[in-house]
Amino acid sequence: MPNITFSAPIMKKDKTIYAVAGNTSTILALAKEHEIPIPFECGDGDCGSCLIEVTALGDKPLMGMALTEKEKARLKELQMISPAELELAEVNDTPPRFRLACQFIPRDEDVLVSFTGTPGGSA
């Protein structure tokens, strides 16, 4: 069961939640459920307002689900993914640092999710 810790300057303190094993909710859905104020507009990978930074906690390498074409396109447009990160994501399935909360589904890994509270703001 992964622990997901949310951190943002607009939150009084960090909040850690426990995602149920086999959970298929996106980070955005989990945040909404726990009243964590990640900005969002479309909820469907189109607007980029739900930008988050994802960091692995613990010693397991980050194994977040591969990027969808939509998420890749939006991250490129926002200039939040470098060509090198894109290649790593496509060739090695290595997740990049920045993700869209409405597209990213956490797996069995502890992660820190940071966001600024500004729509599309980098963490």
Ligand code: FES
């Ligand atoms: S809410 Fe629009 S891209 Fe995530």
